[in-house]
Amino acid sequence: MKKEIIVICHNIRSRHNAGSIFRTADGAGVNKIFLCGITPAPPHPNIEKVSLGAEKFVEWEKAKDAWRVIESLKKDGFFILALEQDKKAVSLEEFKLPENAGKIALVVGNEVEGLPKSILNRTDKIIYIPMRGQKESLNVSVAFGIAAYKLVELMHR
Template identity: 40%
Template sequence: MRKLKNNELRRISVSEFKKASKTPLIVILDNIRSLNNIGSVFRTADAFLIEKIYLCGITATPPNKEIHKTALGATESVDWEYVENTVDLVNNLKKNDIFIASVEQAENSTMLNKFTPNASKKTAIIFGNEVKGVQQEVVSNSDVCIEIPQLGTKHSLNISVSCGVVLWDLFTKYN
């Protein structure tokens, strides 16, 4: 077995990414404070051909040197938009028949391994603040809360790790 060189990875260009058929997933970042987490989410969204990222509330936007450190150029490939109010965004997406799923520990949440997305609908996945999580009003306006099963003592994951776990899982389910 031999490790592949960068020029052997068959990476697509930014223009090819823009034209590519996307995974029917939208990511919403609800008041994310860490610039490194924001950049990491961009990079993960690029890896799984995510349609768009919405940056809401206090979530910083590109161009930003700290976001760029972890995004490694993904802010150029992945479509993104800043929307100040997450609740307003969720309500607008619902009007466009987009299924809303908050990643949160909540009453009657659905474990990620038990969740099956509707193949005929786009799904918006909301990730919340590193300390406070997804705002309650956003949770209340969601169609479902998805919870990542965890068995250790902490019962929480970093938002960038949660994003990687959830997007990989849903990417495989859609494909």
Template identity: 40%
Template sequence: MRKLTNEEKRERWRGYRPAERFPLAVVLDNLRSAYNVGSIFRTAACAHLAEVVLCGITACPPHKEVEKTALGATSMIPWRHVPETLAAVRDLKSRGWTVAALEITENSVPIQLIQPQHFPLALVVGNEVTGVDDAVLAEADLVVEVPQYGEKESLNVAVAFGIAVYLILEKLRPPFPGELSSDRGKPAGPG
């Protein structure tokens, strides 16, 4: 078995992705770690998302630590900076986007409950210490969480985002070559 070259990987993935970006954006609410920001850029570019919205103190490209973990992804996806997260969320809502905050609250629901009618969807991820700002939570249409089964109370924000994005995209992605639509959501293996 031979590993694919980077160009061969890109060619393979071009066959999977839709012509247009997925109608999913990420809003970064005052992230303090530029390394997390870079990781989120990289995941967002790999997932073919619509845009990254950087808010408040969130580091913006060009930034040494963002670029270190983004590995060039900041030039592969649309992004913009908005000084206030609440303003960014209200702007997205005014343009028809559903806003989902990724946060664990008394009313949050598993992220798997997001449905196609929720798109276009803006996913808000919060500060590593304080989470999504309370005013932004109040403005959100949905509050979703990545179900956790262990004892640790939270995931790293970039890790949580990566898991969340790929769970969400399962609702939208076209079938892989050779995959029957009736096979979607079934475990792989002998049947």
């Protein structure tokens, strides 16, 4: 079975964050990025400045609704993960991929509001990154990087 990892960006505001996600996605071996809602898309100088051209190497698609992308990927056999702090979430440190999860989609959300319940309810599992300092969250592009590399590691065990 071909291993595949996709990221779905839901309403990311910042072009710098979008660029950083492209660059990290390329480094981690992400197959495709869906840029949903208000998430900015290339070409744009602020995206390209941070991505260092990674948007040319990682396949991407602009989509209006993240929920439609999620439903389509589910039909295609993807295991859908949301990265969000939620009472139903499992720590990324404790998360175990189901044995049959050869295709994963990771959903990341808005820098301020995160992911809405309408998205979370469509996912197979919600994961979070434990915070050990005073702040309650990480920058979305940093959190994406941590989760993406961990998921790639889990997929290739």
